[in-house]
Amino acid sequence: MATIKIYIKNMVCDRCKRVVAEELRALGYTVIQVGLGEAELAAKEGEVDLERIREVLQDNGFELLDDRKTKLIEQVKLALIELVHKGEEAELHVNTSDYIAEKxxxxxxxxxxxxxxxxxxxxxxxxILQRIERVKELLVYNELSLKEIAYKLGYSSVAHLSNQFKKVTGLTPSHFKQVKTEKRKTIDKVQE
Incomplete structure (x- = not known):
């Protein structure tokens, strides 16, 4: 059987993948796999009603991507999100440009x-914005020291993390931890 891949914006977590898979199955498609930002269906090109899929995805806060360049940008974002939010510590110490090019x-x-x-x-x-959101998350959890967070997220030092955090949020990490007034953003909204 032939397969078709569709690319989906704002699909950035395991819950997103589950929702998309459930919705596609509810539309009658055989879902081969669902990954961050994409789904693969067992179908031929003409058998897929992209407009219906687009409607269902929009109802759930997602967007079906059509344009090749838009898909590439989404792939870059997803690679960075994966790196920061799910990556191993060793991956965060690699050259970002090499990592993105390879992914x-x-x-x-x-x-x-x-x-x-x-x-x-x-x-x-x-x-940087993704890393700062991850720092905020880890600070709120209060399970790691600032030194451990810095290492975990690939910062060269606590000072580097603190300077970058203050530049982005206007607060020091310790002040953020105390007041917690600055709301965290969902990872697909960090640049807004």
Missing amino acids: VGLDYNYLSNLFSSFEGITIEKYL
């Missing part, structure tokens, strides 16, 4: 220029 399978310079032109920020800035 997406294209030249990093091309992806970087494409990302910046569509998103209005650089890949590096997006990565």
